Every structure is written in structure tokens, then in C-alpha cells.
Amino acid sequence: METNFSVQCPYCGEQIWMEFYPEDGSQQEMIVDCEVCCNPILYEVTFKGEESNLRVERAQ
Numbered sequence: 001m002e003t004n005f006s007v008q009c010p011y012c013g014e015q016i017w018m019e020f021y022p023e024d025g026s027q028q029e030m031i032v033d034c035e036v037c038c039n040p041i042l043y044e045v046t047f048k049g050e051e052s053n054l055r056v057e058r059a060q
């Protein structure tokens with residue numbers, strides 16, 4: 001199962017690597033500030049069976 005996710009910051013477009021673990025829950029939400037532009041990014045990760053999916057959007 002993939003736990004490393006590559007996403008683009010919805011503000012500045014910077015590529016960000018995030019790691020999430022299915023042990024922490026099949027649905028997780030987390031807000032983390034972008035290291036480059038410091039804007040809050042909302043991460044929504046879903047684990048279902050062998051599939052994992054990460055969605056990002058602006059948290060403000």
C-alpha cells in the first residue's frame with residue numbers, strides 16, 4: 001500500500017511529499033502549513049482496501 005504521497009501546494013504549486021499511515025484511520029484529515037508559502041493546506045486521505053487516495057485543498 002502506498003503511504004507516500006506527492007501533491008502540489010494549492011497556493012504556490014510547490015511539490016510536497018507527505019506520508020500517511022492506514023493504521024491511523026481509514027479517513028484522515030490534517031491541516032499543515034506549506035513550508036514554502038506558509039499557507040494552510042487541508043489534506044484528506046482515504047484508505048480503502050489496497051487503495052489510498054489523497055486530496056488537498058485550501059484550508060482557508
Ligand SMILES: [Zn+2]
Pocket residue numbers: 009010011012013014034035036037038039
Ligand atoms: Zn505553498
